[in-house]
Amino acid sequence: xxxxxxxxxxxxxxxxxxxxxxxxxxxxxRGSAGYLAKQVKRNQQLPDEHPLxxxxxxVIVRALHRNPMFTSAALPLKILPPLFNRYESGHTYGxxxxxxxxxxxxxVHRIRTDLSATLxxxxxxxxxxxxxxINDTFxxxxxxxxxxxxxxxxxxxxxxxxxxxxxxxxxxxxxIQSMVREDHKRVLLYDLxxxxxxxxxxxxxxxxxxxxxxxxxxxxxxxLRLWAEL
Ligand code: NI
Numbered sequence: 001x002x003x004x005x006x007x008x009x010x011x012x013x014x015x016x017x018x019x020x021x022x023x024x025x026x027x028x029x030r031g032s033a034g035y036l037a038k039q040v041k042r043n044q045q046l047p048d049e050h051p052l053x054x055x056x057x058x059v060i061v062r063a064l065h066r067n068p069m070f071t072s073a074a075l076p077l078k079i080l081p082p083l084f085n086r087y088e089s090g091h092t093y094g095x096x097x098x099x100x101x102x103x104x105x106x107x108v109h110r111i112r113t114d115l116s117a118t119l120x121x122x123x124x125x126x127x128x129x130x131x132x133x134i135n136d137t138f139x140x141x142x143x144x145x146x147x148x149x150x151x152x153x154x155x156x157x158x159x160x161x162x163x164x165x166x167x168x169x170x171x172x173x174x175x176i177q178s179m180v181r182e183d184h185k186r187v188l189l190y191d192l193x194x195x196x197x198x199x200x201x202x203x204x205x206x207x208x209x210x211x212x213x214x215x216x217x218x219x220x221x222x223x224l225r226l227w228a229e230l
Contacts, residue, residue: 001187002153003073008063009148024052040094046084057082072193075179078111082174092163113155113175120145127167134159154183179228192220
């Protein structure tokens with residue numbers, strides 16, 4: 001499942017992010033790529049342990065914890081500290097797959113990359129190219145979102161970032177280990193959760209018609225109990 005989550009960051013946060021990232025020291029993105037990805041990766045990144053990256057990453061993680069759509073779609077167990085990249089004219093990231101397991105900063109911990117996330121930080125009118133192109137069971141989709149919006153897609157997908165031909169594209173990217181490893185199970189739970197919200201909203205405060213929502217919520221939680229790994 002690929003899903004776009006609007007408004008993860010607000011206008012004030014975006015302005016602050018862009019100003020701070022503008023003044024930062026960027027490094028060659030190839031430093032963090034595997035040997036296959038290195039051949040197709042041309043961009044810049046904030047080094048993993050950069051204090052600004054850590055500070056802004058915490059703002060993103062706090063925003064995600066408050067976001068019901070993210071919680072319902074990702075069922076997150078662990079969120080890797082967000083990283084930041086910058087693409088300028090001529091930069092691109094050709095077709096690649098993300099590694100299945102990633103270390104968490106300089107710690108001994110690792111996470112399984114069930115889901116990949118890209119949070120767009122630049123106004124899409126300010127640059128040309130730079131679409132994130134995701135290939136998966138749904139076919140090929142090119143994604144270029146408003147600043148502050150985020151795309152969530154299966155970590156199993158082959159994907160690329162189209163070359164930038166004008167301007168600059170700032171983004172945050174990171175991975176999530178989900179409580180539910182398989183994408184198709186997360187899709188079922190997400191669809192069921194949305195249907196329950198609808199049934200509950202239609203029932204309003206009427207306790208007789210609210211009962212089906214309670215029954216369905218029971219099914220949701222029992223499926224989650226069966227499938228969740230903690
Ligand atoms: Ni990637």
